[in-house]
Structures are given as structure tokens and as C-alpha cells.
Amino acid sequence: MADEALFHFLHNELIHYAYKSAEQGEVENGRCITRLENMGFRVGQGLIERFTKDTARFKDELDVMKFICKDFWTSVFKKQIDNLRTNHQGIYVLQDNKFRLLTQMSAGKQYLEHAPRYLAFTCGMVRGGLSNLGVKSIVTAEVSVMPACKFQVMIQKM
Amino acid sequence: MAVCIAVIAKENYPLYIRSIPAENKLKFHYMVHTSLDVVEEKISTVGKALVDQRELYLGLLYPTEDYKVYGYVTNSKVKFVIVVDSSNTALRDNEIRSMFRKLHNSYTDVMCNPFYNPGDTIQSKSFDTMVSGMMLQAC
Numbered sequence: 001m002a003d004e005a006l007f008h009f010l011h012n013e014l015i016h017y018a019y020k021s022a023e024q025g026e027v028e029n030g031r032c033i034t035r036l037e038n039m040g041f042r043v044g045q046g047l048i049e050r051f052t053k054d055t056a057r058f059k060d061e062l063d064v065m066k067f068i069c070k071d072f073w074t075s076v077f078k079k080q081i082d083n084l085r086t087n088h089q090g091i092y093v094l095q096d097n098k099f100r101l102l103t104q105m106s107a108g109k110q111y112l113e114h115a116p117r118y119l120a121f122t123c124g125m126v127r128g129g130l131s132n133l134g135v136k137s138i139v140t141a142e143v144s145v146m147p148a149c150k151f152q153v154m155i156q157k158m
Numbered sequence: 159m160a161v162c163i164a165v166i167a168k169e170n171y172p173l174y175i176r177s178i179p180a181e182n183k184l185k186f187h188y189m190v191h192t193s194l195d196v197v198e199e200k201i202s203t204v205g206k207a208l209v210d211q212r213e214l215y216l217g218l219l220y221p222t223e224d225y226k227v228y229g230y231v232t233n234s235k236v237k238f239v240i241v242v243d244s245s246n247t248a249l250r251d252n253e254i255r256s257m258f259r260k261l262h263n264s265y266t267d268v269m270c271n272p273f274y275n276p277g278d279t280i281q282s283k284s285f286d287t288m289v290s291g292m293m294l295q296a297c
Contacts, residue, residue: 042272042276045269045276046269046270048233048234049232049234049265049266049269049270050266050269050270052232052233052234053232053262053263053266055233056212056213056214057201057212057213057214057231057233058233059212132234132276133233133234133235134168134234134235
């Protein structure tokens with residue numbers, strides 16, 4: 001499917017661009033992740049507006065998370081989240097065993113240190129989507145073995 | 159057909175409001191403002207409600223002597239309010255529903271515009287034309 005490839009390439013270029021401008025001293029070095037995250041945030045806000053156009057209103061927080069795992073993930077990454085876990089106190093862990101944006105990289109340890117920059121945009125996207133649905137959160141990602149990754153969503157109680 | 163159309167943000171401040179008898183602007187602002195309480199009431203009881211009642215369209219919020227006020231709330235808690243003349247009896251529930259649908263589609267387009275900042279008032283021309291179209295139809 002071509003649209004998938006386009007998203008992939010655009011995403012790669014985005015990261016490349018962010019890091020290149022950091023190298024040239026336009027932006028502070030450590031800010032790249034934040035910058036990518038912010039871009040994702042705005043994208044997530046717009047996307048969720050479109051995706052939830054025809055769905056019924058959500059019952060609660062868990063309902064929202066399920067929507068993110070199923071519909072949202074399918075629309076963006078063509079697959080669902082493999083495992084959703086929660087402690088029922090505002091922490092959700094979304095596990096994807098074959099995360100689309102990491103599958104093109106070597107499954108070994110070679111690029112492990114670069115993985116966070118490929119997840120920042122997605123973290124922002126999830127955070128943006130949730131915030132637009134009225135759920136304030138902090139989203140972090142971690143990778144231990146290459147194409148698998150875990151997103152941790154911490155809901156901020158108001 | 160509609161005399162006033164309003165879009166209200168999640169935090170309950172107006173993003174867009176337009177009414178046709180221009181001299182009565184304040185009255186419509188007031189009417190829309192009042193309707194927010196009814197909207198709030200309708201969405202807060204949703205936890206217990208059945209699935210089919212969790213629709214985005216809220217139906218008739220309240221009728222006044224001259225007008226009827228209809229409401230709609232998106233998943234992102236943005237509210238749409240349409241005020242119609244009650245003398246216009248030809249207007250069915252279905253038509254109101256499709257008006258909201260159109261409004262929602264147009265709002266989504268505004269949201270996806272990269273030059274629009276979420277939370278700002280809506281200044282989009284195409285949104286404006288769409289709203290004018292809905293207001294004109296009846297008169």
C-alpha cells in the first residue's frame with residue numbers, strides 16, 4: 001500500500017530534518033525529541049477529530065483508551081495494539097509487538113540507541129489525541145527488543 | 159432556516175457565533191449561553207444511559223416562544239448549537255440532524271487545517287460560506 005510508504009518516508013524525513021537543524025545549531029540539541037513530540041501533538045489533535053466523527057460518545061477513560069488501541073492504531077499503523085494493560089489508577093501500558101515505524105530497522109542492538117527519536121512523534125500523537133478527547137496525559141515509550149515497543153500513558157487527574 | 163449557529167469550545171467559550179437578524183445579536187448570545195447548561199446536563203447523565211443514547215446529536219435542548227434550540231456535542235466536547243424559528247414547522251428532526259452533520263464535517267476540516275490553532279476563534283472562509291448557506295435556505 002502506497003499511503004503507508006508515504007507516511008513512513010515522511011516520518012523519516014521529519015526526524016532527519018529535526019536532527020539536521022539541531023546539528024546546524026538552529027535548535028538546541030536536546031530539544032529535538034520535544035519538537036517531534038509537539039508536531040505529533042498537533043497531528044493527533046486533528047486526526048482524532050476526524051476519526052471520532054462517526055462514533056458514539058465515549059463512556060469513560062477505558063473506552064477512550066480502547067478506541068486509541070483499536071481504531072486509531074488501525075487507521076495510522078494498519079494494525080491494532082497487541083496488548084493493553086492498566087492498573088485502573090490512571091496508568092495504561094500499550095504494547096505493540098511489531099511497531100510499524102521500527103520494522104524497517106535491524107532487529108538487533110545496532111540501532112537501539114536511535115529508537116527513541118522514532119517514537120517521539122507517535123507519543124505526541126497519542127497525547128494530542130487524548131488531550132482533544134479531554135484526557136490530560138503524559139506518554140512515554142520504551143524499547144527493549146527492536147520491533148516491539150511499549151507506550152506508557154499516565155493520566156493526569158485534574 | 160437557522161437564525162443562529164454557534165460553535166462553543168471545550169472550555170465553554172465561543173469559537174464562532176453568527177445570527178441573522180443582526181440587531182438581536184445579544185439575545186442570541188444569551189440564548190446560546192443558556193443552552194450550555196442543558197448540554198452539560200445531557201452529557202453528564204450519559205454514564206448510565208444506554209448505547210443508543212450516546213449519540214452525538216442531543217436533540218431539542220429547549221423551546222422558547224419564538225425559537226427552538228438544538229444541540230450537538232462532538233467527542234472532543236466541542237458544542238454546536240443551532241437556533242431555529244419555531245414558526246417553521248416544516249423543519250424535521252432529520253434535517254436538523256443533517257445540518258449538524260454538515261457543521262461537524264466542516265469543523266473537522268477547520269481542525270485539520272495546519273494554519274488553524276486549536277482553541278482560536280474560527281475565521282475560515284469556507285466554514286463561513288457553509289454556515290451562510292444553512293442560514294439562507296429557509297428565508
